[in-house]
Amino acid sequence: MPEPIITFDKVNKWYDQFHVLRDIDLAVGYGERIVICGPSGSGKSTLIRCINRLEEHQQGRLAVDGVELSDDVKVIETVRRKVGIVFQQFNLFPHLTVLENLTLAPMWVTAVPQKDAEERAMAQLTRVRIAEQARKYPMQLSGGQQQRVAIARALCLTPKIMLFDEPTSALDPEMIKEVLDVICELADQGMTMICVTHEMGFAKSVADRVIFMDLGQIVEQNSPDQFFSHPQNERTRDFLSKILTH
Amino acid sequence: MNSAGTFAPIAARPAPLSTHGVSGWIRRNLFPSAGSSLATLTIIAAVVYYLPGFIDWAIVNAVVRPDNATCRALDDAGACWGVIAEKYRLILFGRYPFAEQWRPLAATILMLAMVVASCTRPLWSRWLMLAWVVVFVAFFILMRGGVFGLSAVETDRWGGLPLTLLLSTIGIAAAFPIAILVALGRRSHLPALRTICIVYVELIRGVPLISVLFMASFMFPLFMPQGLTINVLVRVLVGITLFAAAYLAEVVRGGLQAIPNGQHEAAASLGLSYWQTQRKIVLPQALRLVVPSIMNSFISTFKDTSLVTIVSLYELTGSVALALSGDANWRPFFLEAYLFIAAIYWIFCFAMSRYSLWVERHLNVGHRRD
Numbered sequence: 001m002p003e004p005i006i007t008f009d010k011v012n013k014w015y016d017q018f019h020v021l022r023d024i025d026l027a028v029g030y031g032e033r034i035v036i037c038g039p040s041g042s043g044k045s046t047l048i049r050c051i052n053r054l055e056e057h058q059q060g061r062l063a064v065d066g067v068e069l070s071d072d073v074k075v076i077e078t079v080r081r082k083v084g085i086v087f088q089q090f091n092l093f094p095h096l097t098v099l100e101n102l103t104l105a106p107m108w109v110t111a112v113p114q115k116d117a118e119e120r121a122m123a124q125l126t127r128v129r130i131a132e133q134a135r136k137y138p139m140q141l142s143g144g145q146q147q148r149v150a151i152a153r154a155l156c157l158t159p160k161i162m163l164f165d166e167p168t169s170a171l172d173p174e175m176i177k178e179v180l181d182v183i184c185e186l187a188d189q190g191m192t193m194i195c196v197t198h199e200m201g202f203a204k205s206v207a208d209r210v211i212f213m214d215l216g217q218i219v220e221q222n223s224p225d226q227f228f229s230h231p232q233n234e235r236t237r238d239f240l241s242k243i244l245t246h
Numbered sequence: 247m248n249s250a251g252t253f254a255p256i257a258a259r260p261a262p263l264s265t266h267g268v269s270g271w272i273r274r275n276l277f278p279s280a281g282s283s284l285a286t287l288t289i290i291a292a293v294v295y296y297l298p299g300f301i302d303w304a305i306v307n308a309v310v311r312p313d314n315a316t317c318r319a320l321d322d323a324g325a326c327w328g329v330i331a332e333k334y335r336l337i338l339f340g341r342y343p344f345a346e347q348w349r350p351l352a353a354t355i356l357m358l359a360m361v362v363a364s365c366t367r368p369l370w371s372r373w374l375m376l377a378w379v380v381v382f383v384a385f386f387i388l389m390r391g392g393v394f395g396l397s398a399v400e401t402d403r404w405g406g407l408p409l410t411l412l413l414s415t416i417g418i419a420a421a422f423p424i425a426i427l428v429a430l431g432r433r434s435h436l437p438a439l440r441t442i443c444i445v446y447v448e449l450i451r452g453v454p455l456i457s458v459l460f461m462a463s464f465m466f467p468l469f470m471p472q473g474l475t476i477n478v479l480v481r482v483l484v485g486i487t488l489f490a491a492a493y494l495a496e497v498v499r500g501g502l503q504a505i506p507n508g509q510h511e512a513a514a515s516l517g518l519s520y521w522q523t524q525r526k527i528v529l530p531q532a533l534r535l536v537v538p539s540i541m542n543s544f545i546s547t548f549k550d551t552s553l554v555t556i557v558s559l560y561e562l563t564g565s566v567a568l569a570l571s572g573d574a575n576w577r578p579f580f581l582e583a584y585l586f587i588a589a590i591y592w593i594f595c596f597a598m599s600r601y602s603l604w605v606e607r608h609l610n611v612g613h614r615r616d
Contacts (some may be wrong), residue, residue: 054511080517091512095530104526105516157516 011060038213084154092138124152144175329579336569340405405560425494450492463557501532541602
């Protein structure tokens with residue numbers, strides 16, 4: 001296994017009294033592509049949101065690219081520059097054009113001059129095949145287009161790791177493919193990525209490893225082949241039977 | 247013509263006409279139901295009953311010349327608009343020295359021009375702030391004098407429209423940033439800051455503006471060290487500003503609450519700092535949502551300035567009382583004089599509310615699908 005870029009070491013988290021992450025141990029290698037699945041409320045989203053500190057863990061150690069996460073604002077800033085995230089609800093800024101959505105962070109966080117930021121943004125928009133929509137506002141785009149803009153926005157900060165939190169769950173069925181295609185291309189280009197999704201076809205074709213979570217724990221992890229053909233745990237089999245029957 | 251396997255879309259046609267002439271419009275809008283018909287008829291009856299009398303009073307029997315004897319002979323049968331022609335300079339400029347009244351006139355025009363300029367979108371830039379500073383300085387020099395050969399006029403002689411404009415523009419301009427900071431403070435994760443902001447808002451909202459003005463005017467000086475005095479105009483301005491800011495802060499907070507958490511998360515994940523997030527992401531969206539309520543607060547503040555009369559600052563409303571109380575001949579015609587300043591207030595407030603509609607239309611890009 002290659003050297004890890006993300007390391008979870010006995011990570012625990014609670015929402016008030018609810019124990020949402022329980023003794024998470026996980027090492028993600030450089031360039032590794034991981035799909036996390038599991039029933040709702042199993043802690044999948046919380047787990048990936050801990051990686052860029054949108055959620056904080058209360059016990060254990062979590063290191064990203066050699067930086068151990070803590071309350072220190074500088075540490076959080078450092079980690080967030082290495083990690084891009086794409087949300088289920090896109091979370092584009094509705095008052096800014098597509099192009100402004102993409103140039104905002106480079107210009108204000110990393111002080112890139114406007115012209116360079118715009119060139120970089122157009123390159124990323126071309127990469128997600130939506131360059132012609134640069135001057136529009138997010139609300140004028142379809143869900144699939146918005147999600148591709150959100151991916152381009154995260155890529156503009158040249159992250160080392162991309163997190164996807166159910167990127168296709170809020171999309172109409174006919175738009176899922178255009179978003180997954182873009183994510184697949186990223187995967188082919190060697191980006192380290194963790195994707196929470198129920199798109200099992202996507203998991204089979206893209207993932208190096210599939211992780212199944214339930215009740216805040218990592219129940220089982222394996223290569224996609226083994227995971228789908230020979231699930232070890234009873235809970236995994238139960239889950240797969242529910243989502244693969246149709 | 248859909249034959250098997252091919253699809254021929256039906257071409258778009260214009261929508262059918264929805265109006266059917268004048269009678270259709272009247273039926274749909276004035277008499278659509280029994281209740282609405284009754285309301286329409288009641289309003290028509292009221293207009294028919296009262297309007298002729300009002301026209302007789304306001305126009306037909308009215309005296310326009312500043313002729314006191316004729317006015318008195320009217321015996322309330324008609325309006326005496328002559329009182330305005332007689333007293334307008336006292337009403338508009340209060341106790342400001344009569345011979346120097348070109349100065350408040352110039353100051354008023356300057357201020358109004360600046361307000362209009364600030365409302366014009368092509369002029370929105372950093373320079374506007376600088377222009378405001380220059381205008382305020384020029385306003386004070388014109389009004390206060392004492393330099394450039396202008397005779398000095400103490401602030402207690404200022405009055406009328408320029409005073410109203412000064413109190414409301416400074417009150418509004420200073421209250422707005424304070425309100426934003428207080429609204430953000432009320433949502434802060436720091437308990438001390440949050441508590442201070444809550445106490446401030448609840449304390450100010452719990453008392454009438456009059457008591458704030460009284461405190462600013464009469465109580466505050468008692469706590470000042472001997473020999474140190476702060477101009478009453480400044481104290482009243484601070485009072486109005488703090489009062490307006492408390493209400494405005496709640497309006498802004500309402501807007502902040504409407505911003506989904508995903509916006510904060512997206513900004514955080516991109517590495518934006520707290521202030522960058524507020525300035526670039528949250529406030530532009532939040533303020534846009536509450537434009538109507540913000541303008542509501544501004545209009546309230548504008549009209550609330552009339553309360554400074556009770557601490558002996560004679561702005562527009564106060565100067566009317568001043569103009570009439572000293573002159574027994576014209577005192578009976580207070581109604582006409584108050585209608586005059588009511589018209590002035592109405593013009594300003596109506597302009598503000600129309601401007602608010604314009605702002606709403608021109609700022610809500612991104613929330614429309616077009």
